[in-house]
Amino acid sequence: xxxxxxxxxxxxxxxxxxxxxxxxxxxxxxxxxxxxxxxxxxxxxxxxxxxxxxxxxxxxxxxxxxxxxxxxxxxxxxxxxxxxxxxxxxxxxxxxxxxxxxxxxxxxxxxxxxxxxxxxxxxxxxxxxxxxxxxxxxxxxxxxxxxxxxxxxxxxxxxxxxxxxxxxxxxxxxxxxxxxxxxxxxxxxxxxxxxxxxxxxxxxxxxxxxxxxxxxxxxxxxxxxxxxxxxxxxxxxxxxxxxxxxxxxxxxxxxxxxxxxxxxxxxxxxxxxxxxxxxxxxxxxxxxxxxxxxxxxxxxxxxxxxxxxxxxxxxxxxxxxxxxxxxxxxxxxxxxxxxxxxxx
Amino acid sequence: xxxxxxxxxxxxxxxxxxxxxxxxxxxxxxxxxxxxxxxxxxxxxxxxxxxxxxxxxxxxxxxxxxxxxxxxxxxxxxxxxxxxxxxxxxxxxxxxxxxxxxxxxxxxxxxxxxxxxxxxxxxxxxxxxxxxxxxxxxxxxxxxxxxxxxxxxxxxxxxxxxxxxxxxxxxxxxxxxxxxxxxxxxxxxxxxxxxxxxxxxxxxxxxxxxxxxxxxxxxxxxxxxxxxxxxxxxxxxxxxxxxxxxxxxxxxxxxxxxxxxxxxxxxxxxxxxxxxxxxxxxxxxxxxxxxxxxxxxxxxxxxxxxxxxxxxxxxxxxxxxxxxxxxxxxxxxxxxxxxxxxxxxxxxxxxxxxxxxxxxxxxxxxxxxxxxxxxxxxxxxxxxxxxxxxxxxxxxxxxxxxx
Numbered sequence: 009x010x011x012x013x014x015x016x017x018x019x020x021x022x023x024x025x026x027x028x029x030x031x032x033x034x035x036x037x038x039x040x041x042x043x044x045x046x047x048x049x050x051x052x053x054x055x056x057x058x059x060x061x062x063x064x065x066x067x068x069x070x071x072x073x074x075x076x077x078x079x080x081x082x083x084x085x086x087x088x089x090x091x092x093x094x095x096x097x098x099x100x101x102x103x104x105x106x107x108x109x110x111x112x113x114x115x116x117x118x119x120x121x122x123x124x125x126x127x128x129x130x131x132x133x134x135x136x137x138x139x140x141x142x143x144x145x146x147x148x149x150x151x152x153x154x155x156x157x158x159x160x161x162x163x164x165x166x167x168x169x170x171x172x173x174x175x176x177x178x179x180x181x182x183x184x185x186x187x188x189x190x191x192x193x194x195x196x197x198x199x200x201x202x203x204x205x206x207x208x209x210x211x212x213x214x215x216x217x218x219x220x221x222x223x224x225x226x227x228x229x230x231x232x233x234x235x236x237x238x239x240x241x242x243x244x245x246x247x248x249x250x251x252x253x254x255x256x257x258x259x260x261x262x263x264x265x266x267x268x269x270x271x272x273x274x275x276x277x278x279x280x281x282x283x284x285x286x287x288x289x290x291x292x293x294x295x296x297x298x299x300x301x302x303x304x305x306x307x308x309x310x311x312x313x314x315x316x317x318x319x320x321x322x323x324x325x326x327x328x329x330x331x332x333x334x335x336x337x338x339x340x341x342x343x344x345x346x347x348x349x350x351x352x
Numbered sequence: 353x354x355x356x357x358x359x360x361x362x363x364x365x366x367x368x369x370x371x372x373x374x375x376x377x378x379x380x381x382x383x384x385x386x387x388x389x390x391x392x393x394x395x396x397x398x399x400x401x402x403x404x405x406x407x408x409x410x411x412x413x414x415x416x417x418x419x420x421x422x423x424x425x426x427x428x429x430x431x432x433x434x435x436x437x438x439x440x441x442x443x444x445x446x447x448x449x450x451x452x453x454x455x456x457x458x459x460x461x462x463x464x465x466x467x468x469x470x471x472x473x474x475x476x477x478x479x480x481x482x483x484x485x486x487x488x489x490x491x492x493x494x495x496x497x498x499x500x501x502x503x504x505x506x507x508x509x510x511x512x513x514x515x516x517x518x519x520x521x522x523x524x525x526x527x528x529x530x531x532x533x534x535x536x537x538x539x540x541x542x543x544x545x546x547x548x549x550x551x552x553x554x555x556x557x558x559x560x561x562x563x564x565x566x567x568x569x570x571x572x573x574x575x576x577x578x579x580x581x582x583x584x585x586x587x588x589x590x591x592x593x594x595x596x597x598x599x600x601x602x603x604x605x606x607x608x609x610x611x612x613x614x615x616x617x618x619x620x621x622x623x624x625x626x627x628x629x630x631x632x633x634x635x636x637x638x639x640x641x642x643x644x645x646x647x648x649x650x651x652x653x654x655x656x657x658x659x660x661x662x663x664x665x666x667x668x669x670x671x672x673x674x675x676x677x678x679x680x681x682x683x684x685x686x687x688x689x690x691x692x693x694x695x696x697x698x699x700x701x702x703x704x705x706x707x708x709x710x711x712x713x714x715x716x717x718x719x720x721x722x723x724x725x726x727x728x729x730x731x732x733x734x735x736x737x738x739x740x741x742x743x744x745x746x747x748x749x750x751x752x753x754x755x
Contacts, residue, residue, distance in 0.1 A: 046613070096602050099397070108600065116600065118600075256729075294684050313613065320564070335551055335554045335555075336545055343544060
């Protein structure tokens with residue numbers, strides 16, 4: 009008789025477990041249905057003139073994610089009112105760089121709402137270039153400008169090192185999307201001018217779907233200089249993997265510009281100013297030219313995501329506590345009945 | 353003299369011998385760690401991010417492992433911040449795995465064979481790599497796997513349910529073991545198996561189910577959008593990159609479906625992968641499920657302990673070998689499952705197969721170093737093909753001796 013009562017009780021508790029789980033699932037599904045808000049739009053901007061992005065209807069702990077095109081660099085960004093959104097450091101698996109394939113051509117900012125309400129993001133844009141300019145080693149700040157020499161327009165970039173890496177180098181990469189199979193006639197031609205400061209090296213980096221390959225084009229330029237380069241399948245690669253990238257899928261091409269701490273005295277500001285002329289890429293008989301023009305007026309496209317964060321209510325706490333209790337009771341009865349059967 | 357005799361008598365005792373062997377092994381591995389001085393803490397970048405920014409795992413941030421697999425490392429890192437303590441923890445879990453494996457093998461094969469096979473596992477380069485380079489729960493996950501199979505073999509549902517639950521809360525894949533176990537256990541045993549599994553999962557998960565069940569669920573759900581890697585399916589699909597793929601750490605602060613909203617699937621992004629040939633994914637899944645079910649149904653029809661162990665090992669092996677997602681460390685269970693699936697095979701064949709597997713795994717690891725002689729493309733093709741051949745051959749031998 010006692011066993012029958014226990015078995016009945018177990019069945020009732022099991023029903024309660026199913027019911028509690030169902031209520032919890034419905035509660036969570038209702039939350040998930042409306043947990044993402046996206047604003048995808050653009051604004052006409054002038055380099056150097058601020059623009060404002062409104063972040064509406066925030067709840068505390070919501071996550072705010074702003075995605076810009078990385079070819080539209082910005083000087084800096086501020087949050088108004090101050091402290092409403094807390095920025096989280098950009099960190100790609102332990103290193104402070106945003107160099108990863110899925111985000112290569114985007115610039116991402118991530119915030120956590122510190123309070124409910126509204127916020128504004130004030131952005132100070134720089135001139136737009138065809139390149140995504142990113143730190144690869146160390147930390148830098150850069151300024152983009154238009155540089156004209158002998159009626160030839162170039163993209164000027166002034167790089168200032170804020171922090172060298174432990175190896176005493178800082179490297180900035182200028183990335184363009186490629187996304188093609190690399191053919192035997194692959195060639196990259198171009199001109200780089202070192203206008204000011206000291207450049208330890210400049211490499212052409214071929215980023216394929218499995219690895220990166222670097223070919224040196226400038227080495228130890230401590231005086232103003234102009235270098236014309238022509239990289240092809242026969243150009244020696246830094247790890248002796250010359251031409252290994254042929255037949256691979258080239259995802260991006262980049263110019264890596266490195267500065268070395270040892271080149272600068274303690275009184276000297278570690279910086280370099282370079283100018284990049286037209287770059288021509290030949291692959292599979294096709295010729296592509298990367299323009300050397302910095303745009304001061306352009307459309308800034310962005311996507312703003314507001315991701316809601318689940319906050320437990322009293323009802324939710326009661327539901328989970330009930331579920332835990334029900335599972336414990338069910339387990340107790342089941343084991344009791346099982347032991348009784350074993351004894352038989 | 354008497355003292356020496358007494359000492360030698362003590363040393364000859366099996367328990368003391370085992371303890372001495374383990375101590376020697378630990379000293380050897382720890383010395384290897386000290387000599388190679390790997391950047392073990394570098395892998396704990398997510399813990400560093402969480403601790404630096406005052407976040408909490410499973411509430412603000414989704415790590416890749418469930419709580420038992422992740423939190424011991426987080427707390428050890430937070431408390432002491434030294435790689436040595438992490439390696440000692442790994443050594444403890446590795447010792448537990450080896451002891452459990454030896455006990456299990458001794459029940460299904462001769463003592464000599466149990467010692468030989470356990471030693472090969474202990475000195476397998478990937479097993480050592482997992483101890484000294486890897487602050488992830490691979491060795492602990494192996495322990496729960498072996499323990500669960502041990503309890504299944506002994507037909508003890510409570511122990512099976514508890515170890516599968518603890519394994520699930522360490523590295524998820526142990527939940528697959530529930531399928532053969534459900535077929536094997538009958539009536540009340542089956543209910544006890546499920547209820548004990550649920551009890552442990554719910555009790556340990558309770559704090560996170562209260563705080564944010566969606567972030568907690570994301571720990572598992574996030575893996576569903578991952579692509580293939582380093583397997584036949586990956587190579588057939590044209591993905592030649594490795595298992596991980598660089599991503600911003602803060603992406604782990606949003607739910608899995610929110611992550612999918614900001615990262616369009618792509619055939620170069622392992623974490624949100626778009627298959628070039630989606631049929632490959634289905635083929636992999638169908639193979640996994642059909643072989644898993646086939647070998648899960650078998651133990652319910654056989655009553656011999658050895659055959660039960662083999663069938664359960666083969667069912668888990670199906671899950672791993674047909675998985676599109678592979679790398680030597682993730683696939684460590686394959687090593688143990690292959691041993692458990694072939695207890696009748698001659699010891700020489702076992703040893704040879706395991707040595708070959710170790711060589712293939714070493715070549716696999718070497719594939720990722722720059723300027724490897726074969727190159728990534730050829731290197732991966734070589735290891736994937738030779739591993740498939742070796743596993744097929746071993747399973748063929750196992751089939752030939754199946755009762």
